[in-house]
Amino acid sequence: MTPIAWIIVLVALLAAVGGQIFLKKSMQSSHGATGFRSRAVMIPFATGIALMTMQFFLNLGLLQRYDLSFIYPFQGLSVIIITFAAALTLREKLTLQLIAGSLLISLGVALVSLT
């Protein structure tokens, strides 16, 4: 694994997390009176889609070089990162149960993909 591959794995991970946060922000705003046609929906929506598109192609590039079993364990990390990011940026309520569950899933996803 070359340094550039590590950087791409990291950038893809951050793009995946950021993409989810922006999409959730956008959908939260869609409950408002103006529905989908407000800036509060469209701007985070476009940002989220851009980040997820970037993540999609970066992962495809990684898949061309490495096995699924090497690339996907990193995605496991996204679970616990997104749970905390949602609490920090979207003020979602974190419970001990949610943290414990997310940690188990992160670890499990890593193990499933590792082999």
Add this chain to the structure above:
Amino acid sequence: MMTQSKPTGFGNPWLQLGLSIACVAIYELLLKRGAAETANLSARWSWTGLTGLASIYVWVAIVFVILSLITWLYVLRYIPLSIAFPISQAVHVLVPLGSWFVLGENIVTMRWIGIALVSLGLAVVARPVARLEEEL
């Protein structure tokens, strides 16, 4: 913390979450197939992954990516991200179990442990939600 009263029937966000997960499982398998087919590492810009577009599997996968995205956006309107996202990881249980059942692929011990951990984590995350839904 639900943002609005939830629709029922086909519009039930939990059903849509299930559909979204199924779409992800399908496109992951298609993408790997397409990526393997187009792994031409000599192209200078192949790091971008764009060379994958030469495969029909990647295009079919993109259709499922879009379907999974639409259902996922719908889910996000009603379910908190910190609950919906961990549950969406059920795909990491479904894909290996599906390959085991349908394709007769072998599952090594390490992977069984991972499947068990994800399942346990899903139960831990989903349990308070199920209780909440019953109360509503």
